[in-house]
Amino acid sequence: MNHNFTKLSMLLHPSVTALVTNLPASAGENECFIETSTGRIGMWSNGEWWTVDPKIGVLAYVAGLDQYWQFSPDEEWVLAFDLNADFAPIERNLSFYAPGLVRPNAPLFAYVPTMEFTLPAGAPGSHAVLDVAPAGGNLILTFAGGTITFLDGQTEGTFSVASDYVIHPAETEGMYAQPTVLTITSGSTFNAQGLSVSLRGKIRAID
Known part of the structure; x- marks a missing residue:
């Protein structure tokens, strides 16, 4: 059950460090990444990667970019909102x-x-x-x-x-x-x- 609760926590208010093509060999404890090659959200916990497949519409904050990304109907992550954007008049x-x-x-x-x-x-x-x-x-x-x-x-x-x-x-x-x-x-x-x-x-x- 602890494994399942950890996976569930990745979808409650998703916040990830970065978007990566493939998950790195290791990361900081409980650090999350979006793996763009598979679409999965991965969390490094207790020396291994735990991954979860997001549902369409899930919104995740990418801390390294200060952006929000969303899992689209095409089953890929797309930019939803850029907090750094200088909005044109x-x-x-x-x-x-x-x-x-x-x-x-x-x-x-x-x-x-x-x-x-x-x-x-x-x-x-x-x-x-x-x-x-x-x-x-x-x-x-x-x-x-x-x-x-x-x-x-x-x-x-x-x-x-x-x-x-x-x-x-x-x-x-x-x-x-x-x-x-x-x-x-x-x-x-x-x-x-x-x-x-x-x-x-x-x-x-x-x-």
Whole structure:
């Protein structure tokens, strides 16, 4: 029964030292490996290898790689999740619509991030339009990364973003820090109405 309980322990929360093509001649006591040539999990115990055939779907942590591997329906081990991976940013839009008169000297939009958001220099792919154009002057919206300008009589705005503007969630800045907030405001609005803004940027999860 001790032999069977030892084998069972290899499948409860599998954690192995490494992936190897064939099991080495010996290992540290109770040290586990995945033998990729057979798919088996092997444990060195009392001077011998004890092996078990995993069921499809078993997930094992590989300490030497800091990765999770899974036994697939093809009866081979495949990478499931890499804890060292630098996850690529994903393109997303931040969009809002402010109906009616554009409010002067007040925040029109405030984004508190739960993920890092980057608005790239020049704001390619971003758009800003009005239902009613400003009359008698230019409408300028400001935020920390730049400006959005609507010329007198024009309903389509132009972006001025000199460099990448990165907004961080609070957890990346310290235990008691406040997150960076993207706030868009305006001064004189010249009776502009119906503001729509779509910011094309990239989000990235932070560990």
